[in-house]
Amino acid sequence: MGSFECLRITGLSYGFSYHDFVIEGVNLTIPKGRFVSIVGPSGSGKTTLLKLLCGIYEPWNGDIEYICNNDRDSIFYHPSIGYVPQIETIDWNFPVSVQEVIAMGSWNYKSYLPWIDKKLKNQIKDVLRILGLGGYEKRHIRALSGGEQQRVFLGRALIRNPDVLILDEPTTGLDYVSREKIFDILKNLNNNGMTVILSTHDITHIANRSPWVVCFNKYVIAEGPPQDVLKEENLLKTYGLADYRP
Numbered sequence: 001m002g003s004f005e006c007l008r009i010t011g012l013s014y015g016f017s018y019h020d021f022v023i024e025g026v027n028l029t030i031p032k033g034r035f036v037s038i039v040g041p042s043g044s045g046k047t048t049l050l051k052l053l054c055g056i057y058e059p060w061n062g063d064i065e066y067i068c069n070n071d072r073d074s075i076f077y078h079p080s081i082g083y084v085p086q087i088e089t090i091d092w093n094f095p096v097s098v099q100e101v102i103a104m105g106s107w108n109y110k111s112y113l114p115w116i117d118k119k120l121k122n123q124i125k126d127v128l129r130i131l132g133l134g135g136y137e138k139r140h141i142r143a144l145s146g147g148e149q150q151r152v153f154l155g156r157a158l159i160r161n162p163d164v165l166i167l168d169e170p171t172t173g174l175d176y177v178s179r180e181k182i183f184d185i186l187k188n189l190n191n192n193g194m195t196v197i198l199s200t201h202d203i204t205h206i207a208n209r210s211p212w213v214v215c216f217n218k219y220v221i222a223e224g225p226p227q228d229v230l231k232e233e234n235l236l237k238t239y240g241l242a243d244y245r246p
Ligand SMILES: Nc1ncnc2c1ncn2[C@@H]1O[C@H](COP(=O)(O)OP(=O)(O)OP(=O)(O)O)[C@@H](O)[C@H]1O
Pocket: 016, 022, 040, 041, 042, 043, 044, 045, 046, 047, 048, 049
């Protein structure tokens, strides 16, 4: 099997009600190993795009392809994807421990018996260590700070060591220290070869320090290194303050 080279999105469109496109004509290529921050206003379709990349939604039009270094393998190739949803969408009253949340990420349609065996326990320990949460296995998820909870959900995505890690606003609502911890963890994972794609409202601390930024509002408005892309002209177009359509 050839190796994964890039994620290629062409002419991608999707919506929730007939003829009303939430995202439209998205073209974007993300090479393996890239660290990408997607910025755009609330309601611009970032979450929708990320869910399409994960396969949670089916495109109305266009293609999402994970390309290998030869065409034949690309047809069959499905990278493993880790998804970290927006923290506000999680029900914190659900009675579950840190260990159980992370274990959920290792279960799939193939495993009917989702109990936590010794091997999985050790893998969870390793993931918690990477996340700076060593010894937190038995803690109830409610008994953690916002930053710690976010890291646990990152752990759930990491337990299968995905090729591509997709995160929806991973630092929203976190204080400076928690935000920096998450950013450092993501940079380390990326330095070790993981492709990281995240959405963020934090232009100053996250997007500005990401190697690659995509300005998004229904479609891609600009992309490139932050020093080239995060300019007034692009931000005005992205945040709907200037009329623009390529
Ligand atoms: N399940 C749904 N059913 C109907 N409309 C939806 C659904 N999910 C999202 N939308 C609508 O699609 C549009 C894009 O939403 P989306 O969550 O993708 O935006 P976003 O850029 O991620 O916003 P935010 O930054 O606030 O999270 C919004 O107008 C939203 O109301």
